[in-house]
Amino acid sequence: MNGAFDPKRWWPAPLLPLGDARDLTLLFVVAALSFLAGLAAIAALASERAAVGWRSELAGSATIIVRAQGAETPDAAALRAVVAVSGLRGVGEVRALEKAKADQLLAPWIGADALPSDLPVPRLVTVELDPKTPATGADLDRALSAAGVDATVDDHSRWSAEIMRAGVIERNVALGLFALLLAILGAVISFATRQGLAARREIVDALHLSGATDGFIARLFQARFARSAAQAGLAGALLAAAMAAALKLTGAGQGLTALLPIAWRDLAAPAPFPVLGALIAAVVARTTATAALKEVP
Amino acid sequence: MSRKAIVSEVSAADPTSPQSIVRFEGVSMRYGRDPEVLTDISFELPQGAFYFLTGPSGSGKSTLLKLIYLAERASRGRIEIFGQDLALLRRKDRPFMRRRIGVVFQEFRLLDHLSCFDNAALAPRIAGRKPAAYRADVADLLAWVGLGDRMHAMPPALSGGEKQRLAIARAVINRPDLLLADEPTGNVDEAMGLRILRLLLELNRVGATVLIATHDKDLVVRSGKPVLHLEAGRLSPYPGQAPDLDE
Numbered sequence: 448m449n450g451a452f453d454p455k456r457w458w459p460a461p462l463l464p465l466g467d468a469r470d471l472t473l474l475f476v477v478a479a480l481s482f483l484a485g486l487a488a489i490a491a492l493a494s495e496r497a498a499v500g501w502r503s504e505l506a507g508s509a510t511i512i513v514r515a516q517g518a519e520t521p522d523a524a525a526l527r528a529v530v531a532v533s534g535l536r537g538v539g540e541v542r543a544l545e546k547a548k549a550d551q552l553l554a555p556w557i558g559a560d561a562l563p564s565d566l567p568v569p570r571l572v573t574v575e576l577d578p579k580t581p582a583t584g585a586d587l588d589r590a591l592s593a594a595g596v597d598a599t600v601d602d603h604s605r606w607s608a609e610i611m612r613a614g615v616i617e618r619n620v621a622l623g624l625f626a627l628l629l630a631i632l633g634a635v636i637s638f639a640t641r642q643g644l645a646a647r648r649e650i651v652d653a654l655h656l657s658g659a660t661d662g663f664i665a666r667l668f669q670a671r672f673a674r675s676a677a678q679a680g681l682a683g684a685l686l687a688a689a690m691a692a693a694l695k696l697t698g699a700g701q702g703l704t705a706l707l708p709i710a711w712r713d714l715a716a717p718a719p720f721p722v723l724g725a726l727i728a729a730v731v732a733r734t735t736a737t738a739a740l741k742e743v744p
Numbered sequence: 745m746s747r748k749a750i751v752s753e754v755s756a757a758d759p760t761s762p763q764s765i766v767r768f769e770g771v772s773m774r775y776g777r778d779p780e781v782l783t784d785i786s787f788e789l790p791q792g793a794f795y796f797l798t799g800p801s802g803s804g805k806s807t808l809l810k811l812i813y814l815a816e817r818a819s820r821g822r823i824e825i826f827g828q829d830l831a832l833l834r835r836k837d838r839p840f841m842r843r844r845i846g847v848v849f850q851e852f853r854l855l856d857h858l859s860c861f862d863n864a865a866l867a868p869r870i871a872g873r874k875p876a877a878y879r880a881d882v883a884d885l886l887a888w889v890g891l892g893d894r895m896h897a898m899p900p901a902l903s904g905g906e907k908q909r910l911a912i913a914r915a916v917i918n919r920p921d922l923l924l925a926d927e928p929t930g931n932v933d934e935a936m937g938l939r940i941l942r943l944l945l946e947l948n949r950v951g952a953t954v955l956i957a958t959h960d961k962d963l964v965v966r967s968g969k970p971v972l973h974l975e976a977g978r979l980s981p982y983p984g985q986a987p988d989l990d991e
């Protein structure tokens with residue numbers, strides 16, 4: 448019966464008994480926290496990318512709204528506007544939108560049938576800007592008024608600023624969320640450590656009486672919870688990455704990806720959380736156990 | 745004073761100096777607000793002594809041992825262990841004193857989730873020694889107490905006598921300077937009781953100071969060793985000593 452046991456190859460078994468139902472609950476909570484943090488990180492990266500994309504698109508172009516004056520046809524006015532801004536420094540291609548295209552853009556607001564054909568609908572002129580040294584809205588304004596064109600320039604800077612502001616808010620929300628999740632993790636680990644110490648009181652007493660220092664016992668709990676947090680954290684992170692991958696694959700064409708353009712490398716964003724979680728679990732378990740052990744006679 | 749200084753001062757108390765290993769001076773002890781369990785206890789165990797602590801159940805034997813192994817604090821009086829006043833011993837220095845004291849608990853206090861081998865190896869492991877440095881000692885000791893073929897067993901699978909011997913092995917693995925045993929023959933038959941007694945005498949012969957709490961008068965008589973007798977929490981000199989058993 449004992450033939451298998453060889454003292455020469457004996458290695459110490461864990462002093463804290465492994466796994467029970469309580470541990471499973473903890474593992475679930477930690478995995479869920481890591482999952483949420485991982486998803487939030489991926490979402491933050493993706494929406495950051497979306498914002499950057501939108502901003503560079505907006506910043507790379509301007510729109511001129513041209514109104515016809517007197518007997519001039521809208522087409523003629525648009526043509527004069529095109530001539531006025533073409534060749535300015537920092538201006539690339541300039542194109543007047545055809546009436547049909549302009550009507551098409553307005554249709555959603557006014558309705559295609561409701562537009563009388565002789566209504567002097569303003570014409571739109573789109574201006575591609577040199578991405579390195581873009582002409583400003585003021586540059587365009589000056590050129591247009593010099594040419595005597597009645598026009599309004601929209602260089603999209605208002606939208607650009609708005610998107611930037613949204614991005615900052617979003618980043619702060621994400622950071623706040625991470626802080627909250629980490630605080631929850633700390634609280635959960637602290638609670639679990641106190642629980643564990645109480646539940647393992649017999650073992651703690653036996654170790655104390657055998658000459659274990661508080662530090663020795665605290666390190667047992669530190670190692671246990673750091674390991675649990677790393678394992679559960681990894682599970683949660685993998686789940687978050689898998690979920691993001693599924694989102695990317697299923698929403699590949701349109702829809703979600705337009706708002707959240709997830710890149711494959713974003714899937715690595717949850718990677719730090721198991722490590723961070725293990726670190727926090729280690730520190731919290733150690734300090735909680737050390738403090739709690741001081742109360743043990 | 746640093747921890748090292750205290751430890752070396754404690755260590756300096758032995759092994760050869762005739763200084764007392766345990767010294768009680770007018771010690772009293774009560775649990776909470778209960779009446780005193782021990783009253784005005786004074787005695788001294790010199791280096792290398794082998795004493796029994798006798799008395800009826802409830803007379804305070806276990807409590808007296810707990811005071812020595814730092815599981816309880818005296819309510820009054822002065823206790824010195826290895827020449828160190830316990831009232832002045834700081835919490836962080838306690839583990840180092842405990843490592844010099846081996847205890848066989850009345851209720852064993854084995855760790856049920858650890859094998860016999862792991863239980864017996866607890867003290868050197870806690871002291872921070874490398875497994876390779878002590879596993880042969882553990883195997884030898886378990887063989888010596890007759891558990892050579894039970895090393896891998898878990899405590900719940902052991903008989904009372906086996907648990908008793910495992911508890912003794914765990915207490916002596918680090919060759920403690922002071923060995924305390926609380927009713928070490930309480931759970932075994934007479935033959936096993938004698939075997940355990942011989943084991944304790946042998947440990948004493950190789951240098952340990954030994955104090956054994958028991959209400960087994962027969963054991964005391966057979967050993968012929970001196971006795972501290974408790975009666976309702978007070979110490980009284982025990983009348984007479986039996987002839988030596990081991991000579």
Ligand SMILES: Nc1ncnc2c1ncn2[C@@H]1O[C@H](COP(=O)(O)OP(=O)(O)O)[C@@H](O)[C@H]1O
Binds near residue numbers: 778781799803806808
């Ligand atoms: N933890 C405790 N709390 C309160 N009373 C205790 C405790 N342990 C022992 N006692 C009481 O102290 C007295 C002495 O007990 P004990 O030292 O165990 O005696 P013995 O070991 O001689 O049987 C008994 O009356 C017992 O009920």
Ligand SMILES: [Mg+2]
Binds near residue numbers: 807
């Ligand atoms: Mg007792």
